[in-house]
Amino acid sequence: MISVAEALAEVLKLGAPVDAEMVPLSEADGRVLAEDVAATRNQPPFSASAMDGYAVSTEKVAEGDSFSVIGEAAAGHRFEGLVSAGQAVRIFTGAPLPEGGVRVIIQEDVTREGDKITLKGDLDGGHHVRPAGGDFKIGDVLSAPRRLTSFDVALLASMNVPRVPVRRRPVVAIIATGDELVSPGETPRDDQIIASNSLGLAALFQRAGAATRLLPIAKDTPASLEMALSLAAGSDLLVTIGGASVGDHDIVAEVAGTMGLEREFYKVAMRPGKPLMAGRIGGMAMIGLPGNPVSSMVCGEVFVLPLLDRFLGLTAGARRRVQMTLSEPLESNSHREHYMRAAIDGDAVKAFARQDSSLLTVLARANALIVRPPNDPARAAGEMVEVIRL
Numbered sequence: 001m002i003s004v005a006e007a008l009a010e011v012l013k014l015g016a017p018v019d020a021e022m023v024p025l026s027e028a029d030g031r032v033l034a035e036d037v038a039a040t041r042n043q044p045p046f047s048a049s050a051m052d053g054y055a056v057s058t059e060k061v062a063e064g065d066s067f068s069v070i071g072e073a074a075a076g077h078r079f080e081g082l083v084s085a086g087q088a089v090r091i092f093t094g095a096p097l098p099e100g101g102v103r104v105i106i107q108e109d110v111t112r113e114g115d116k117i118t119l120k121g122d123l124d125g126g127h128h129v130r131p132a133g134g135d136f137k138i139g140d141v142l143s144a145p146r147r148l149t150s151f152d153v154a155l156l157a158s159m160n161v162p163r164v165p166v167r168r169r170p171v172v173a174i175i176a177t178g179d180e181l182v183s184p185g186e187t188p189r190d191d192q193i194i195a196s197n198s199l200g201l202a203a204l205f206q207r208a209g210a211a212t213r214l215l216p217i218a219k220d221t222p223a224s225l226e227m228a229l230s231l232a233a234g235s236d237l238l239v240t241i242g243g244a245s246v247g248d249h250d251i252v253a254e255v256a257g258t259m260g261l262e263r264e265f266y267k268v269a270m271r272p273g274k275p276l277m278a279g280r281i282g283g284m285a286m287i288g289l290p291g292n293p294v295s296s297m298v299c300g301e302v303f304v305l306p307l308l309d310r311f312l313g314l315t316a317g318a319r320r321r322v323q324m325t326l327s328e329p330l331e332s333n334s335h336r337e338h339y340m341r342a343a344i345d346g347d348a349v350k351a352f353a354r355q356d357s358s359l360l361t362v363l364a365r366a367n368a369l370i371v372r373p374p375n376d377p378a379r380a381a382g383e384m385v386e387v388i389r390l
């Protein structure tokens with residue numbers, strides 16, 4: 001058995017960044033920017049007023065100063081003249097500052113009679129001018145790689161970049177295996193259960209930026225599995241679920257082997273997830289996940305999400321861990337790295353009492369995994385542990 005770190009290093013070698021494609025900004029949220037994008041304009045493109053008030057040409061103003069109002073500037077409507085000493089231009093938020101203007105007196109600080117304004121006492125000291133290019137300038141760059149956020153989409157729109165180069169979504173084929181499985185909504189026999197992992201994993205991978213293909217559930221026969229595996233051709237990554245252990249009906253490795261699987265490793269010193277396997281088959285990366293529902297989801301988090309980062313051209317590595325205080329004690333750990341389903345409550349974290357790898361109710365309540373190193377001794381409440389936030 002190899003360590004989780006060694007297994008992850010092998011898994012990451014199975015992927016390389018996929019091609020880029022152009023998408024409109026309306027479809028860019030969450031996609032991964034593939035090339036640097038440069039602003040094609042300054043923002044604001046002119047010195048602009050930040051407030052509603054009066055633009056004047058003098059820095060120094062005092063109570064009782066008066067100005068004659070010679071025109072108006074509104075957002076989208078520049079004042080086409082010059083403002084000189086003793087003059088003011090009525091101005092609104094977002095309007096270009098008129099030529100000669102150096103500051104804006106907010107209207108609350110002014111009394112106006114006809115075309116004359118007089119400054120009140122206790123003046124607001126701000127200039128209320130946003131300089132041209134104060135947000136960004138032509139050529140300023142949003143750097144790749146980067147998973148685009150809603151804020152980035154707003155920034156790119158402001159840069160007048162209507163379409164952006166992003167990595168295409170890596171295609172992940174998912175095959176559940178086992179005679180006991182039927183799809184949700186079907187009627188199982190009394191010795192069957194509902195296939196849950198494939199949909200859970202598809203949700204996990206889609207949120208990470210993948211396109212998923214849910215292939216038909218494979219029976220525990222070589223012919224059925226071969227059929228399902230052949231349907232995966234052309235994907236970037238094939239993920240199988242179950243049939244990975246040592247039982248007579250665990251035939252995924254054997255059948256994939258006859259179809260050309262070059263296996264990099266089998267079995268990892270982790271709990272859950274021991275019978276994990278990874279390699280290459282027919283030009284695709286392949287990860288064979290264990291069938292236990294929690295095992296497959298935890299391995300999806302620990303191995304498949306970093307591999308998807310690799311396909312997307314992002315910096316790919318182990319999931320970020322933070323140190324947190326235990327609110328309840330933990331028993332000593334075995335020789336396998338343990339990913340314990342846990343709940344963060346405020347600043348502290350606690351593991352759930354039941355850690356069996358079949359318990360989806362426990363996983364659904366978890367918002368973290370406590371990572372226990374191999375042979376970690378018993379831990380008392382108040383000690384620090386490493387945590388992956390889910």
Ligand SMILES: Nc1nc2c(c(=O)[nH]1)N[C@H]1C(S)=C(S)[C@@H](COP(=O)(O)OP(=O)(O)OC[C@H]3O[C@@H](n4cnc5c(N)ncnc54)[C@H](O)[C@@H]3O)O[C@H]1N2
Pocket residue numbers: 176177178180181193194195196197198241242243244245246247250272273274275289290291292293295357
């Ligand atoms: N003698 C040994 N037995 C087992 C070992 C071992 O080392 N020696 N390892 C155990 C561990 S750890 C795990 S994890 C499981 C993994 O086994 P498989 O990957 O072969 O998974 P299956 O046997 O096919 O299924 C296990 C369990 O999960 C259910 N399952 C499978 N697929 C799905 C699915 N898509 N949705 C929902 N549930 C699924 C399946 O019905 C079984 O209950 O092996 C242990 N055994």
Ligand code: MOO
Pocket residue numbers: 270271272273274275290292294295357
């Ligand atoms: O790898 Mo198994 O997941 O410990 O139940």
